[in-house]
Structure formats: C-alpha cells, structure tokens
Amino acid sequence: MDKRTRAANGRSSVYLGNDGWWHGRVTMGVRDDGKPDRRHVRARTQKDVTAKVKKLERDRASGTLTRPGQRWTVGGWLEHWVENIISAAVRQSTLTGYRTAVYRHLGPGLGSHRLARLEAEHIEKLYAKMAASGLKSGTVHQAHRTLRTALNEAVRRGHIVKNPVELAKAPRLTDEEVEPFTVDEARRVLAAAEQQRNGARWVVALSLGLRKGEALGLQWPDLDLDAGTLRVRRALQRYPWQHGCGDSCGHSRARDCPSRTGGLITVETKSRAGRRGVGLPDPVAGLLRRHRDTQDLERQKAADLWEEGGWVFAQPNGRPINPRTDHNHWKGLLRKAGVREARLHDARHTAATMLLLLGVPERAVMATMGWSHSAMAKRYQHVTEPIRRDVAGRLASLLWDSPSS
Template identity: 55%
Template structure:
C-alpha cells in the first residue's frame, strides 16, 4: 500500500501520518518546555481512526484541564516524599509538618506508594480510608490523611504533574464531631481549689479563666505580664520538643529516651495569626496569684543556684526550663483525678472559658479578641467553642418572658446565709450612672441602684459601727478613675453566705505560735470580700511568712469539713516548718 503524501501543517498544529513501521503516529503541541521550545506529545496507534481519536482527546485535554508536564515519572511514594520534605517542610510550621509526615510515612506511602501518580484513582484513596478504619484507626485519623494527600496532590496539579486531583473527587471519611460538655461552675471551682495545692497553680487558673491554648500558656514570659495595666500579652506558643540521639544512635532507645538526647526544635514560635497575638485583661484575683507565683519562682531560683537556667518563662520546671507540653498534659490529668472531676481534654478548659463568656453576655467582638479568633472565622469558632448550658437557656427564657409578660416583681429582702435577691441577674445595657456602695474601705460599683442600696443596708447590719452608704458616679468617671474600671461594675447581686475559718501559725522548728485569738471562727462574707469569702465546702493552704513562720489557713461553708481540713493543714504546716527545702522555701 502506498503511503498518502504528507502535507505540512502550520506551526503548532497537530499532525497525523503513517510511519515506515506501518503504524499511525500523531503529534500534538501542548505547551512550551522549560527551555522555550514547543512541547509536542506523541501518540501511536495501529489505525488512522484510532490515532485521530487519540490526537483529538489529547487536544481536548490540553484545552480544558491541561496536559501533565513532561519529565520525571512520579510514583505516589516519590511525589509525596518530595512534597513533604522539599515543598511543605520549608513553608509550614513545625506542628503542621509533623502531622504531614505521620500521614505520609505511616499511612499513604505504605498503602498507596507503588501507584504511578497519574494512575491514582479516587477509589484507591477511599479503599485506603476504609482499610485504616477497619484496622483500628479513628475516623479523624483517616480524615487527616485525606486532607494531607489532597494538599499534596493539589501541589502536583499546580506544577502540572497531574491534570486533576483524585483526592478532590474521593469521599472523605465522615467524622462525627462530638459535642464538648464544658465544665460546670462547681467543677471549675473544685479544680481551682485543687490547683491551689500544687506547683504552678496559676497555670490552671489561666486555662480555666482566660481560655489560653496550652502552647500559649506555656509560652508566656514575664515580659508579657503587665501587672500595672492588668493585662497579659499573648504573642508566642510553646512547641513540643523534638529529639535526636546524642549518642550516635548507640543506646538502642527512641530519641526521646536517649540519655544524651538533643532537642532540635526551637522552644517557641510566634502565634500563627494576627488575631492570635492579643492582649487579655486579667482579673485582680488572677493577678494576685501571678504575683505569688513570681515570688515562689524567685525562691526556686535561689534554691537551684547554678542549676537554674534563666529564660524568663512564667511557668517552668524547678530549674527554670520551660514546661514540656507532654508533662503539662499529664499534670492536667492528675488534677482532674485529685479534684474528683470527670475526665476531659486539656483543651476542654478553653471550651469552658468560652462558654463562661457566653453566660456573661460578653459582646462577640470582645469574645473573639479574648479567644484569639480571626475575623471571618469567628462565627464558626463560636459555634464550636461556646455551648448552650442550662444557665444560658434559662436566661433566654427569662428574657422572652420579660418581653411578653413584663418583668417580675423583685424582692429586696436580704436572705441570711445566702444571696440577696435583686432586680435582675442577666446582662443589661450600659447605663450612664454607676451606683457605688461604700462599705468601710471598700467601694463596690453596681449598675442598678437597688443592688447598691440592698448591699449597703445588709452589709451595715452585718458590721454595726462601720459606715455603709451609697454614692452616685458618672459611668465614664468610674471607668476612668474607679478601682477595676469597667470590669468591676456589677449587674447582679453578689453572693453572701456564712464562711467558717481556721488559722494557725508555726515557728521554724514546728512549735505552734499563740496568735492571741481563737483558731476557728465564722463570719458572714460577701463574694467581693475575697479575703473572707468562698462558696466551696472547704479549701486550705499553707504559706511561709517573711519571718519564716508557716501559716495554715482553712475556710469553707461546711464547718465540719473545715475542722477536719484544719488538722491536715496544721500537719503540713508543721512539716513545712521543719523541712523548708522540700516545699521550695528558703530556710532562714
């Protein structure tokens, strides 16, 4: 058979011809090579009809999704290895790359690595996800693998090693997002009471009260704490250490357990978003705890002497090193057990703090600022972190009832041993005036005159002979000059109850000091009288005074529990007086 004459096609046009081998050949220009020359692809078939179809298919692919770039033939293994080490690693954070490496080396390469990259199908991925879950992996782990391979293959598409991303077509494993149950107020108070007995007390108060992430709390340095302004500046996060062998891999252990292990990761990194870098107002009670914590750290520094490594962290090991996140996690679990509180993640403390802000009616913009949520994502984060507790639902029902049927009449009679009822316990709009109850040396600002009047009247009855009256302030004046500013203004009646106290003081040798009065007594205390008040059944602690005496203090609403705890507190105080070094104290 005579070959038909080949006519020359215009530059860039596809060509079809029969070669000397009897097969039909086609060439299609699909782009330009790196050196600037045309990138022409060849297809060969037995018949003209078949090669024509192949040429037209290649042209359609070129004109729609694009044609895979010529050059190296990638397998899934070679591409994922190249992507994770050379593309992702220099451009993402340490924690992110750790997650990528686990997905790539533990799941994707063992399961799919032998496939040619362009031959990978969505069904291959879906079978891998099912196999992972059948073998015991959680749906969340399979979903993380899906997100990782999707990101890696998106990069392959951008670089024209693939024309489409099969992971974009594959169905991701379904993850059931469990509703997190935040800790109740009672559980939080039990945790705080137990935290007062352990080292780094303020660490747990910060988690429950301010909702800082674990890395943010462990990354705090003293330069971030402004005691005068009452503000903490969040600007960095603690990273999990990553170790390498310092013994040349001769010890036979994992790097983290090597006696000569070397940490090859920096200790902290800046917050990952602009919203994450934020100032947070700190309650006066927490500022007081931080001051006490700083004093204790100063004593630890003096005891450690040359062993102390000064790095400026707020929460440290006994030698000044930043806390390891893994150790911190186990301390949290110990705290839950000691407090008799249900088990939960450390991150649940953040959910709890966010829910407290919801209960308090804090404006959404302020919540976003405190929690460090980015604009545009904050609504989704609020849905995830803020939970509709019974208190929120009750407040909402009360507001609906007040709107439809009018406000209920309010009784202002004081209730001995309990809270004084008042006009409202819900958040209210800002008023131009503030009503300040003058209670001896204290000034307690209220949003409602009725609250200030009721508190002054009852406090005066509790403390005969002491002045108790009210003043009316301009709100802006109080916010500018009043103690505590806007944060101190109360829109509800404070709690009032009988609190039982016990106190004893011991000399350095353990001898009990006569303090000149009964060691147990009871008082009626309001919640703003922080030196007297508690709503817990019992709480106690021991402290060393500047003169080296050790003081045992107990308070609580349950008199029998206070008496029982007093014996335990005194026993610890005697031991602390005799053995100051075991408690991190400086012996005089």
C-alpha cells in the same frame, strides 16, 4: 518498514510502525532545556491513534497540559511534596500531621496509582476503608486535607491537569464534643491547684482559656499585673530531634547528634487572632503576683543552677516546662481533685462556656479566646442554652411556684 509521512515542523504525524501499532506524535511546546516537547501516543488502529492525537491538540490549544518528564506515582509525589516542598514552609506540628497522613494512610492506600490517573472514586474508597477500620472522622478528614493540598501543588506545577480531590466527596467531619467542667468540678480543680507548685498554671487555663503552648510560652514581660493585662505573643512546642549534620556524626539517634536540632522551641501564634491581649480578673492577677514571689525564692535557692529565661511557668531550675510533662501534671491534678478524666483542652472549653454564659458579647469572647471565626462560638450553643434554661427554670420555681400547704 514504517509507513510514515513527514509532517511539517510543529505539525502532528500519524504512522504505522514496524511493531504493528499506529503511532502519533504531537509537538506540545518547548521543554525546559529548549528542545521541542514532542509527545507520543499509540493505538492498534489508525482511527484510535488519530483520536488520541486530536485530544493532545485540544489540550495544547486549551493550555491544559501536563509537564513532560517524570511520571509520578501518587506515593512518589506525596513523599517528594512532604519532604522537599512543604517541609520548609510550615511549622513542625503541621509537618508532623502531614507526614502521618502521607506515610500511614495515603501512601499505603493510594501510592501505587499513577498520579495522572488517580480518580475521585479511588479516593472515596480509601476514605470509606479508613472509616470502616474505626479511625476517627478527624483522622480521615486530615488525610483528605493533606491529599488536597499536595495535589493542588501538583496542579500548579503542571504534573496533573486537575485535582481529583476536588471531585471526591469529602468525609463527614464530626464536631469534637465540647465537654466543659461544671462549676463544682472547676472549683475542685482550682482548690487542688492551690496545693501544687505552678498552681497558677491551671488557674490561667480555667479562667483565661489559654492553649497549652500559649500558657507554657508566657514570659514575665508579657504580663502587666498592675494594669491587669496579659498579652499572648508566642507558643512553646516540642519538636522531634533531627540530625543537623546530614547523618555524618555516626550516632543512630538524632538526639545524640552534636549538631542536633529540635527540642523545646518557641513559635509565633498560629494566626493573627492568636496574638491577642487578655484582661486579668483581679483574683488571677493577685495569684500571679504570689506566683512570681514564689518563683523569686526558687531562683535564690537554685543559685547558679537557675537558667534565666523569663518563663512565667518554669521548672525548679528556670527552664521551660516540656508539654509532655505539663500533660502529666494535669492528669495528676485531676486525680488529686477527684474529678473525671478530661483533656486539658476541656479547661479551655470551660473558660469559653463561662464567658458565653455571663453574656459577654461574641466578638469579645472571640478576642479573648483567639478565635478567627465566629463558627467557633456557635459550637458552644448546645452547651450554654440548656444551662440557661435550667437557670431560668430554677428562678421561676423559686419565685412563682406556690408553697405546698
């Protein structure tokens, strides 16, 4: 028979149950449905259960309470967060990164833990395991940022009191190596681009440093070739196909769904700094004029097959260029130019390096490149300083070294 003393309304109670355990019940507040939020704890001794009751009372007094209801696992919360909370708030490319971190790394590594019992040490062990498996530091750091964001939301919603990721030591992020082209390499790439359709695409990459999506998202109204200016307003991205019918169409592949969503989509630039105006050097403006004339001839040749979208860089039928196709064309261009294997992003690094070498003020370089933080410019110092010293050394040797007799 329970040895229970009836407590006044709202007061805590401690009693010995028929099961041989000591039980405690504490009223913590009111549930969403208006009923009292009465929490239950138990222990083998009266002393231990009393300590648990007092802790709940301290949490109640300090306001550090978890919400009643579902006891989330880490895996369950991460899946709920990525599919039902954050999916409508971020762009597709960001969501893809979150899903990769959740389903490939965080879920398998931490998913079985109770959300409220996850500790910093659990998280740090996962980071170490990921690094030991050979994953790049950027991948580990992406998992760290994803977990921190997801658990911050759990804190805001009262599912946990504090975020253990804030206590965990973040993995060291190794800066991506900046590998700009040499002047000779850049010239060879530009010479090869002159022989290709849409060759102006690569001139824009090397001279202006536009990101891939920004260049592919350019439309002719964004250019004022007489004034010599270009305005970056949007980016072109490829989103994966998704069913738009709620999986009711009967097709196993989302791309076959009559109501599918996805494909090539234009999005706003990622930041305010990304929406920017860029000055066009005279040779680039002249090249873009010739490119426009060539595209007019293609439009006439395609006739009714031309799909007018106003794209500066388009397929032979006027449609925008798929980023994957753009990537393949870049690799083919490097082979034709006889230049080392390089990322398209290295062309952007090249443009930034050239601007800094020319002594363009840092703020102007930031505006041209669409950087939000000055730290981006500092990443190039280890590249530009040796080149500057080399130029100074060559000049000194030319002007002051005495000729051999």
